[in-house]
Amino acid sequence: MNDTFLRACRREPTDTTPVWFMRQAGRYMAEYRAIRAHHSLLEICRQPELAAEVTLQPVNRIEVDAAILFSDLLLPLEPLGIPFDFVKGEGPAIERPVRCAADVGRLRPFEPREELEHVLLTIRLVRRELEGRVPLIGFAGAPFTLASYAIEGGASRAFALTKGLMYSEPEVWHELCELLADVVADYLLAQIEAGAQAVQLFDSWVGALSDRDYREFALPHTKRIMDAVADAGVPVIHFGTGTATLLEAMAEAGGDVVGVDWRVPLDEAWERIGADRAVQGNLDPTLLLGPVHRLLDGADAVLQQAGGRPGHIFNLGHGILPETPVEHVQALARFVHARSA
Amino acid sequence: MNDTFLRACRREPTDTTPVWFMRQAGRYMAEYRAIRAHHSLLEICRQPELAAEVTLQPVNRIEVDAAILFSDLLLPLEPLGIPFDFVKGEGPAIERPVRCAADVGRLRPFEPREELEHVLLTIRLVRRELEGRVPLIGFAGAPFTLASYAIEGGASRAFALTKGLMYSEPEVWHELCELLADVVADYLLAQIEAGAQAVQLFDSWVGALSDRDYREFALPHTKRIMDAVADAGVPVIHFGTGTATLLEAMAEAGGDVVGVDWRVPLDEAWERIGADRAVQGNLDPTLLLGPVHRLLDGADAVLQQAGGRPGHIFNLGHGILPETPVEHVQALARFVHARSA
Numbered sequence: 001m002n003d004t005f006l007r008a009c010r011r012e013p014t015d016t017t018p019v020w021f022m023r024q025a026g027r028y029m030a031e032y033r034a035i036r037a038h039h040s041l042l043e044i045c046r047q048p049e050l051a052a053e054v055t056l057q058p059v060n061r062i063e064v065d066a067a068i069l070f071s072d073l074l075l076p077l078e079p080l081g082i083p084f085d086f087v088k089g090e091g092p093a094i095e096r097p098v099r100c101a102a103d104v105g106r107l108r109p110f111e112p113r114e115e116l117e118h119v120l121l122t123i124r125l126v127r128r129e130l131e132g133r134v135p136l137i138g139f140a141g142a143p144f145t146l147a148s149y150a151i152e153g154g155a156s157r158a159f160a161l162t163k164g165l166m167y168s169e170p171e172v173w174h175e176l177c178e179l180l181a182d183v184v185a186d187y188l189l190a191q192i193e194a195g196a197q198a199v200q201l202f203d204s205w206v207g208a209l210s211d212r213d214y215r216e217f218a219l220p221h222t223k224r225i226m227d228a229v230a231d232a233g234v235p236v237i238h239f240g241t242g243t244a245t246l247l248e249a250m251a252e253a254g255g256d257v258v259g260v261d262w263r264v265p266l267d268e269a270w271e272r273i274g275a276d277r278a279v280q281g282n283l284d285p286t287l288l289l290g291p292v293h294r295l296l297d298g299a300d301a302v303l304q305q306a307g308g309r310p311g312h313i314f315n316l317g318h319g320i321l322p323e324t325p326v327e328h329v330q331a332l333a334r335f336v337h338a339r340s341a
Numbered sequence: 342m343n344d345t346f347l348r349a350c351r352r353e354p355t356d357t358t359p360v361w362f363m364r365q366a367g368r369y370m371a372e373y374r375a376i377r378a379h380h381s382l383l384e385i386c387r388q389p390e391l392a393a394e395v396t397l398q399p400v401n402r403i404e405v406d407a408a409i410l411f412s413d414l415l416l417p418l419e420p421l422g423i424p425f426d427f428v429k430g431e432g433p434a435i436e437r438p439v440r441c442a443a444d445v446g447r448l449r450p451f452e453p454r455e456e457l458e459h460v461l462l463t464i465r466l467v468r469r470e471l472e473g474r475v476p477l478i479g480f481a482g483a484p485f486t487l488a489s490y491a492i493e494g495g496a497s498r499a500f501a502l503t504k505g506l507m508y509s510e511p512e513v514w515h516e517l518c519e520l521l522a523d524v525v526a527d528y529l530l531a532q533i534e535a536g537a538q539a540v541q542l543f544d545s546w547v548g549a550l551s552d553r554d555y556r557e558f559a560l561p562h563t564k565r566i567m568d569a570v571a572d573a574g575v576p577v578i579h580f581g582t583g584t585a586t587l588l589e590a591m592a593e594a595g596g597d598v599v600g601v602d603w604r605v606p607l608d609e610a611w612e613r614i615g616a617d618r619a620v621q622g623n624l625d626p627t628l629l630l631g632p633v634h635r636l637l638d639g640a641d642a643v644l645q646q647a648g649g650r651p652g653h654i655f656n657l658g659h660g661i662l663p664e665t666p667v668e669h670v671q672a673l674a675r676f677v678h679a680r681s682a
Binding site: 158 | 496500505507508509552553554585604605625626636662
């Protein structure tokens, strides 16, 4: 088995720097588009055979050192009582956003081993089909990011409703986030039981918060999840974007690995996160849209900043964009392995 | 005349900390909505009497120490050859985005004193009506931010097309940005001639860039503008959001005052920007949506971080949101004056 990813998570030396990509399964791949031509995003997520097939597509095409479960951050919202759908070209749309104490009061915790059983079946299927080629990463959304979707009703730029609720009714906010934290922790534990060999907690939009607000409104809930999964025996990755001013606090909340975006140089980020953690990142995904020489130059800079120290997992600073040429992703993975060997 | 704002821009001592707000004229005010009921955003921008009236509305309602011209960042695009409109609820839409060398080749520099004469007339009108009560700030967009609208065709999240062009055809990118820099510099000089007593350069979306990319693709063009207006005799404010990792480079590009958002504590920001500059900011605008005690507590923290040093201009980290209660804005301005006295 290729265990460079897992070794790097534990800050053990590896022969090459492991690499995987957020959204490595997705619209930039013809194989994925072929499936999407006949199935919606949610259909794929909910049909284990399809989700497993999509999860494996990049493993077969690109020199990645890990697979990541194909799924969606929002899946736990529906069984919680917050149904949603994906509107073509506009992203997620939540029918009835959560805006007040009564809305939160209506939500109910659920058993992920029943209500999200299809995700766990996908994990089992993928593990079987991978036959140990590379480890499989499971994932879930962090409370701030999930709450922001639930409150805004979809994607947001200013997070006005989210922060409005947070500031105006902190007790309602905390009640919502505690519920989300419990559900997410249990969901991650179920993924680990099903065979996920690492998990990533996505707090994708948490960079909208100041450090002060992060510590008050997000950190305690993220920490609740991190504490719950800390002894499950698999590495935990803690990821966000726009987090240049939050890295210390995110490390404090937890995670064996902290994922950072391209806005902060990796060496600076690692110093702030602390030498007792691994780091993941941090190439700008838009570099994959330009010429290869510039892409590899950027990748080289990231590797230089990591300085060959054990505990660096190469990744992008955010997900692969749909417009990305697959050959560029292939070239990038090959380069990371060759250059770091 | 109340010159605390101008004195603070020059880092001279003031009796109280001056305060103004980005988007202090806008949809959160009933007076503004009354005008918008009969006129589009662009109609207001293009009719000096209306634009002047809207510019003065917050000066009459809120204890601000400066007026800011009511206008739109995109106005220079149309005479440059990039027509656009505002689509209800969706923001700006550019009919024919700039995507290649031929598109850039079609653009033509223009004389702002003719093609944007209505803006200059607005400035003259506002100065006359202000009768020296507070100074008037003019503004324009920085090359990266303007180019991103021109290339994406509107607002963006990942800036995939913008960065794609930047990386793939850097010479086309630089040609576009040089043209934008020349036009914007001339436009700002025309605003100053017409009576603007300070100007702000908005690089609102530049926080999407890494420091490395900022220095290669944005800094030289912003500096071109800053150098051109440096000797015009008025303070220049250099503003962006999500710039926690760019502050040193932004200061290097220029500006007497650097504007920062809420993501970075003001004391840290000022240290990195340098004691030879004034700073503007940096309260999270969403705090205006919550309870007043939390709002004023946040404002107090900003004032504490500024530490009473000459050269702090209180502002938000980005514009006032449409949902904001006007009374909260009034209370905030009063608090800043009282607390800093």
